[in-house]
Amino acid sequence: MAVQAAQAASGTTVDSPAGGPGTVLGPAAALSCRECGERTPLGPVFACEACFGPLEIAYEFPGGGTSGPAGLRERIEAGPDNIWRYAPLLPVPADVAAKPNINPGFTKLVQADRLARELGVTGSLHIKDDSGNPTHSFKDRVVAIAVEAARAFGFTTLSCSSTGNLAGAVGAAAARAGLRSCVFIPHDLEQGKVVMAAVYGGELVGIEGNYDDVNRFCSELIGDPAGEGWGFVNVNLRPYYAEGSKTLAYEICEQLGWRLPDQLVVPIASGSQLTKIDKGLKELIALGLVEDKPYKIFGAQAEGCSPVSRAFKDGHDVVRPVRPETIAKSLAIGNPADGPYVLDIARRTGGAVEDVDDPRIVEAIKLLARTEGIFAETAGGVTVGVTKKLIEEGRLDPALTTVVLNTGDGLKTLDAVAPTTGMSAVIRPNLDSFREAGLAS
Amino acid sequence: MAVQAAQAASGTTVDSPAGGPGTVLGPAAALSCRECGERTPLGPVFACEACFGPLEIAYEFPGGGTSGPAGLRERIEAGPDNIWRYAPLLPVPADVAAKPNINPGFTKLVQADRLARELGVTGSLHIKDDSGNPTHSFKDRVVAIAVEAARAFGFTTLSCSSTGNLAGAVGAAAARAGLRSCVFIPHDLEQGKVVMAAVYGGELVGIEGNYDDVNRFCSELIGDPAGEGWGFVNVNLRPYYAEGSKTLAYEICEQLGWRLPDQLVVPIASGSQLTKIDKGLKELIALGLVEDKPYKIFGAQAEGCSPVSRAFKDGHDVVRPVRPETIAKSLAIGNPADGPYVLDIARRTGGAVEDVDDPRIVEAIKLLARTEGIFAETAGGVTVGVTKKLIEEGRLDPALTTVVLNTGDGLKTLDAVAPTTGMSAVIRPNLDSFREAGLAS
Structure with missing residues (x-):
């Protein structure tokens, strides 16, 4: 109808x-x-x-x-x-780059060595940082x-x-x-x-x-x-x-030197992004642009909206809707349309779907900011938090090449970190007051 | 001492x-x-x-x-x-790109045809959009x-x-x-x-x-x-x-196909950025990377903090300090250290220094957003507003190639536009209510 x-x-x-x-x-x-x-x-x-x-x-x-x-x-x-470098693989006209468009993409793939050390990653860890897009997501x-x-x-x-x-x-x-x-x-x-x-x-x-x-x-x-x-x-x-999300897969592989990562950690809202990243990787393999080898896709949810994670853990193929209650509002879809496809991809590739609670999301946002200078949206806290959890539980191999997605910008979700982020000290404008605060060299 | x-x-x-x-x-x-x-x-x-x-x-x-x-x-x-492509022209080690750094730069130079039409520009108008940097300025x-x-x-x-x-x-x-x-x-x-x-x-x-x-x-x-x-x-x-600002000049010329723009509109806080852009352009000429030809640099201030504009209009070489009172807080330096150098460059290149008041800054932010989808910080409202004013007064040639700088992100100065930016209508969730609002196709 x-x-x-x-x-x-x-x-x-x-x-x-x-x-x-x-x-x-x-x-x-x-x-x-x-x-x-x-x-x-x-x-x-x-x-x-x-x-x-x-x-x-x-x-x-x-x-x-x-x-x-x-x-x-x-x-x-x-x-x-920008994403138009992949125009031959997208549903867009060949002359797309000549038209006025916001021209997103080709955002940084940051080699996150300091974060890797904190997480005990011995392989190479990368953040695909989509906060660099024109409207920062x-x-x-x-x-x-x-x-x-x-x-x-x-x-x-x-x-x-x-x-x-x-x-x-x-x-x-x-x-x-x-x-x-x-x-x-x-x-x-x-x-x-x-x-x-x-x-x-x-x-x-x-x-x-x-x-x-x-x-x-x-x-x-x-x-x-x-x-x-x-x-x-x-x-x-x-x-x-939805096809726009394929460009994340293309960019990650190109930025790794036309190689597939071993493991990806992707946030789940409707689940569409994760399925399209998988589609993009498969296309690159089919076209011979990267070598065919196994990769694992891990899905990340906030505990307060984790219907896909729940279904994964319970071994179900269907996703039971939930009422979202989390600070990760950009992921708060209680009835994710692509949930069943996500479950299939996580299982088929040997990945998993996992979730983290709100305090750990905030902690992960700060961990990423403190180690790599990247201020992520709550969705980025979810992927980094899930990555940490999966490593701690031995489910993500720390010796391999891993890419974690940050899909948005912390400036848009300031409220999430505000209660626990502030000044170290307030002092009078003189050296004595400064020394008393214990911050001197 | x-x-x-x-x-x-x-x-x-x-x-x-x-x-x-x-x-x-x-x-x-x-x-x-x-x-x-x-x-x-x-x-x-x-x-x-x-x-x-x-x-x-x-x-x-x-x-x-x-x-x-x-x-x-x-x-x-x-x-x-990023800016390290210009490492041979910067005070940085040759292997700088291999060190962990935030890697800013190579931000978009947006061809602003819709803004050009609204401003009556018949040449080519470009926005150098530095909101694309890692922390968005x-x-x-x-x-x-x-x-x-x-x-x-x-x-x-x-x-x-x-x-x-x-x-x-x-x-x-x-x-x-x-x-x-x-x-x-x-x-x-x-x-x-x-x-x-x-x-x-x-x-x-x-x-x-x-x-x-x-x-x-x-x-x-x-x-x-x-x-x-x-x-x-x-x-x-x-x-x-301060030398970091030279990279704006390098990028603009490279993105124009290794050509100098005819006119640049640059915001003035301390004035350092404007002087370094001039320095960068002169270096490219001296190195033969661009053809030697005249260019004009225009400085832009908020009326509520316009000591350099004042001195320019009065024909003075020195800048009398002021107490800033403007929404453009990132430009609110009442005693700009590089003011005299700015005056010299504006005069030597045949440019000018001009200012706009706060309502026109807000109007310019919205004009840029509405025509090009770029949400600028107040400093970007100042440069776009000054560009508009200079064109209206016949002091900036609309037939030439002009580059206007946006140095920051509107997400950081939401308060400036909030009082005059909101919903078109609030309706009940049905078609009748929608039709009544006069927004239907």
Whole structure:
């Protein structure tokens, strides 16, 4: 129903504006159902017409050889310092880098030797630090892809429901692309978050209700003429949007010198990011851009919202929804859509899903800041905290190459560390007072 | 006095640890007085022993040819995606990129076509967006250089006085480098800023007094055994620290395809950044890395702290101190040390120094966010606001290539825009309520 309504509302698939999907969205060939495999033409749809399963992009990459399509690695390396260097592997037009877009990605992969020493890691430990993105979270990656899909489908308004990072990413990306934006948030959001989302000049609409009410309203709007021409990045553009997370996998491997890491620790909100990182790694192997070898993916949740971790520990294939209660608000999705896929990947690769409680999240944020000078969002505290726990329990091999994701910026979640972070001392402006404080050389 | 004390306190110049400055701090050959030209060996000193004038780095760059030292441009282009690609032109060891440092720089130069249209610019307009640095301000550039100087001089504690951006930059850089840090701030700083500075785990000391009291105390500490082994990035390491701003000039030219811009708009706090950008541009010309042609540098101040703009308009060579009263707190230096040099550069290059009032700063922040998706700190509002004013008054040529600096991140100065930035509407979660709000497609 919703699918057909969206299709009808947009009145177009990608084939119509420019003779064939290949020219419009690069190597994206079709949408394919993750459950039944049914293929659908590219368009602003997100659920399979046959079985209502989630749709994802199916690609036709330029053919092969053992080291990938001729010269692909060199073409990537000669590309721009952002995600568009991977345009040949993404659902975007070949000339994407020439269009106004927020150009996220190619963020730092920090070799974290001081953190490694504290954690007892003898191999090499790296932080993939996505706080370096334009609006300081990984959401810029997924939104940038959604912008190109919105253009391909002729949408003129970019929209989403959000309680934080996504609102800013959509506002900024729409502004730069010259699209109208209209973002829906719960009406009682903190003023700081409202300002961050509203400053880009798009419409910001408060909904009287909680986040679930906001989401329900957005689904209604997609099927209504009132929302005609609107691209909801995480609803009717979701199959495109989600692919943005593949770029994390590409960058990590390229930055390691075109090698797969042995172990990755990835945060879980909906679980989409983790599944797309796995997809990205598999593509690099299939294209011969990296050597085929085993890797383990570990998922990280906050204890206060750990339905996937719970299911993993209980040996279940399904995820039982929970009511979130944690400081890691950017991960607080109680009913994660991609939970079952995450469980499958963690088990298949020999990884795990684990969680940490709020005090340990705060401790991990400070540990990362103190050792590497990186101030992470609470989601980064979750991945670092889980990494520490997995090492302590002997479940993550400290002798291997490990990459831990930090997907956001501590400036956005100051409240999490504020109660336990402050001045060492307050002194009078003279040397005696300074000496008394015990801080002298 | 202070100079000798610092010299004595550190007990070393750069020659001692490793036979010759060239090996320790790259092409830095000596310190040279900007007033009398007297040369001093490299060391943690900042004022001329002969005339008390400010010291700066004198270089001996590897010799020449018309296109710069053989292969320099290629070496730079093959270097890392941060300021260390310019190591051959900075006071840092040749192997600097291999040491743990926060690795700032190579931030985006954004082609701002939508902003250009709004401002009536027919040439090309670019924003150099330093909010992309690790702690989201240009301070990471200068602190990164100071870290290398601190290492060369055997300092084990990194310090500074600060009211904002600098505290975070020092805390993060020291953490990553494995140095102790001790940062001094006024005791009544807002909690958010305290948290941002303290999270990196260094000492953060509140001083009972205002920023002037903090500064005075730091000067006292430099001459005292209590501060032995301490590098104050903006005092006894200032000559090294300040050179970090040259990298803005290098990056802008490289990102323009090794061409000089015609016009630059640069914010003025102490004025140091503007003078170092001029120095960097002149070096690129002298080395033959860019073609020699005229460029104009415009300085930008907030009306509430505009001593240099005032002196420029009055035709004075000296700057009369003022008491700052503006929302642009990162530029609120009432007695800017490099004011006279700024006046000289603005006049010599055919530029100007101009100011804008607080409401226009806020308006400019929003203009930049709305057109380019860049959320700037108040300092970025000052440069964009001054650019607008200069164009309206016909003093900045809209047909030329112009680069405007944004030196910080709007997330750090949310208060500036909060009063005038909010939700478009609050509605009930249904379509009727949405239609009533007049936001439907």
